[in-house]
Amino acid sequence: MDRLQVTLDDLKEAHESCVERAELSKEHTNMDENQIKKEFEKLHQFLKDEEEKQIRSLHKEMKLQDEKLQARMKELSAQISDLSERMAAVWQDIEAENITFLQNYSDTLKRLQHPSVANTTPELQEYQHYPIQTVIFTTWVKMQNLVEQPPVTLDPDTASSKLQVSQDCTSVQYVENKLVVFDNPERMYVGVLASQGFSSGVHCWDVEVKNNSHWTLGVVAETVNRKKYYKLYPKKHFWCFHYMNATYKQGNDPVSNIDSNERPNIIRLQLDFDEGELRFIDPSRNRILCTYTAGFPEKVFPYFCTEDMISPLNIFMSNKQKW
Numbered sequence: 001m002d003r004l005q006v007t008l009d010d011l012k013e014a015h016e017s018c019v020e021r022a023e024l025s026k027e028h029t030n031m032d033e034n035q036i037k038k039e040f041e042k043l044h045q046f047l048k049d050e051e052e053k054q055i056r057s058l059h060k061e062m063k064l065q066d067e068k069l070q071a072r073m074k075e076l077s078a079q080i081s082d083l084s085e086r087m088a089a090v091w092q093d094i095e096a097e098n099i100t101f102l103q104n105y106s107d108t109l110k111r112l113q114h115p116s117v118a119n120t121t122p123e124l125q126e127y128q129h130y131p132i133q134t135v136i137f138t139t140w141v142k143m144q145n146l147v148e149q150p151p152v153t154l155d156p157d158t159a160s161s162k163l164q165v166s167q168d169c170t171s172v173q174y175v176e177n178k179l180v181v182f183d184n185p186e187r188m189y190v191g192v193l194a195s196q197g198f199s200s201g202v203h204c205w206d207v208e209v210k211n212n213s214h215w216t217l218g219v220v221a222e223t224v225n226r227k228k229y230y231k232l233y234p235k236k237h238f239w240c241f242h243y244m245n246a247t248y249k250q251g252n253d254p255v256s257n258i259d260s261n262e263r264p265n266i267i268r269l270q271l272d273f274d275e276g277e278l279r280f281i282d283p284s285r286n287r288i289l290c291t292y293t294a295g296f297p298e299k300v301f302p303y304f305c306t307e308d309m310i311s312p313l314n315i316f317m318s319n320k321q322k323w
Contacts, residue, residue, distance in 0.1 A: 173312035191305035
């Protein structure tokens with residue numbers, strides 16, 4: 001009975017874990033559903049804006065062409081009216097007494113031989129259809145650029161128990177009491193990873209640090225042991241930049257060329273995986289804070305950590321252009 005009781009307790013504990021996992025999965029599904037709706041709303045809005053812009057362009061071109069046609073029609077109407085009046089006057093002279101017609105014959109010939117407007121043939125351009133296929137192709141290229149690089153978002157399943165990830169997965173904050181989280185294999189012992197990993201190309205993202213007094217940013221190799229606490233330097237496959245105790249560090253080495261009075265509010269991370277380079281940039285002052293150049297042996301994930309309970313870290317997408 002004692003052995004069965006132990007088995008029963010284990011089964012109950014496993015069931016509770018499954019219930020927690022199911023609730024967590026449901027919560028994440030709802031979050032992903034909202035995110036999908038949000039992203040497709042952006043695409044819908046983009047297409048709607050492009051459609052309205054192209055229609056405005058079409059109407060603008062047609063308006064110019066219509067104005068030219070209206071001006072030409074007005075000119076032709078004036079010619080028709082002038083010539084009709086001249087012809088009517090001649091017919092009136094013809095129907096008059098012979099002596100009057102003969103007396104005015106020279107003037108009549110002048111009016112007929114020298115009309116006020118000689119050109120009566122309208123110069124009209126053939127209608128050219130709006131380049132629909134070109135517009136569609138251009139819009140497709142724009143949309144491709146729009147979705148080519150996904151935004152960097154946080155993965156709550158990787159967040160350590162002292163980090164609270166926001167509902168939209170773009171912000172993380174340190175909490176005083178540990179959170180009740182499922183100890184899944186993806187979860188970090190310290191810190192949180194992005195949902196997106198990179199194994200090629202150039203990628204940029206901005207992190208708003210503001211008054212945060214203790215933060216770590218960088219990238220981490222995919223296969224690191226996430227259940228251990230590491231000193232965050234490249235030999236352990238952590239390429240990080242830190243700020244703590246009013247000191248900036250690249251790995252374990254202090255960075256002395258950053259003035260404490262010029263503390264950046266935003267740190268821009270620029271990863272060129274193919275070139276094996278990671279830069280930390282202060283975009284407001286257009287300067288590089290530190291750089292890693294030794295390359296990356298495998299796929300890496302953006303890494304974030306903070307121990308400041310007041311100021312969270314906020315993640316934004318940055319320009320892909322390389323410095």
